Amino acid sequence: MSESILIVEDEIKIAKLIADYLGASGYTTYHLEHGNDVLPWLQDRPTHALPSLVLLDLMLPGTDGLTLCRQIHDHWPSLPVIMLTARVEEVDRLLGLELGADDYICKPFSPREVVARVRAVLRRAQSRQASDDVAVNQLVLDEEGWRALADGKDIELTAVEFQLLKVMMSAPGRIFSREQLMDHMYRDHRIVSERTVDSHIKKLRRKIADAWPEREIIRSVYGVGYKYQPEE
Template sequence: MNESILIIEDEIKIAQLIADYLTASGYTTHRLENGDDVIPWLQDRPASALPSLILLDLMLPGTDGLTLCHHIHDQWPQLPIIMLTARVEEVDRLLGLELGADDYICKPFSPREVVARVKAVLRRAHSRDSVGDDALNQLVLDEEGWRALADGKDIELTAVEFQLLKVMMSAPGRIFSREQLMDHMYRDHRIVSERTVDSHIKKLRRKIADAWPEREIIRSVYGVGYKYQPEE
């Protein structure tokens, strides 16, 4: 398999247990206990020696897990991160994922579950890395990972942004009214203003523009709504 996992966990028994199960599954493991050691450890390694995936505890001595997740995602965006934490509040989960985490496991957990999640996240990562020429110059939706790939580049979307893009891409060239888009955005039929749709579209366009700076594939139709129009 020749894949390595960096375990960043200050609880030694938990870290050792995870390492034992990962080793038994064919992975090489490295362990760090203090958040302050993580970025220097990664910076000292050439790209070829970086880990395949990082298991990152939220509560660490030194730099905390959320801060590390943000820095790692900025400097090494290709590195998958699974966060480990005893804090189960929804805000922590969403914040961790928005900062770049690929998955989130709450303690206490089964080490077998950790191994299964590692395998699943690595499969998604390998799928992104192996995008062939047929996927270039295309925008592709990864429905399992709730993200989009533009020329193989990962575009991380919120659930609402993903749903908006999915709806418009289902019928290229079709104009969707704001009301129609709202029905797909919020299945509970909550009451929101049409400006909410405009705000989500603006954020979605900005994220796509970061990957495709000179393309406009989500177009406004004055007085009507929006459509997905891939360039020829």
């Protein structure tokens, strides 16, 4: 399966040129033109179908590139981002990198340079994969692949489900309120019902139960919230 690149660029000709060169180099590409479409597009995809990297233009209609870079870094910290921009001021470059960008390419650029930068960033991301895996008991979180493995069995999770599980596994036995879990699920502070957390927890439990039918590792604490409690 080829690595995939999400191109977020409102100039169609530039996006098509980049897509053509990346496609010729063996990458699968997706294209979005409007900043407001990026977060919903990513959140709607299962973790195994997230792109390998995002090429993100700074100046976009709707949500701007710097805001999107921060949101992507908050929701998917292992998802590499390369920013594209015609603004070459040093402050913009440093700000983009501080918000989580892995690289920064100024327009006009050679499409061959873009392909080379993509390869370099993906190589760095892959080299971090082994050290970033978090193991708890027999349940393993693969942060690069945004998936969970139960006794080696792949549990396909959505980005929100993965984030919920990661937060609870970070502190086994700690009780997280629904409000605390919502803060980790939606860093853009959208207004959602507490029942939304319950719905995601229910789906997460069902998926874990398919892999571990006789184990209950996410437990409800009546009137308080939820906790991850690995069995002894």
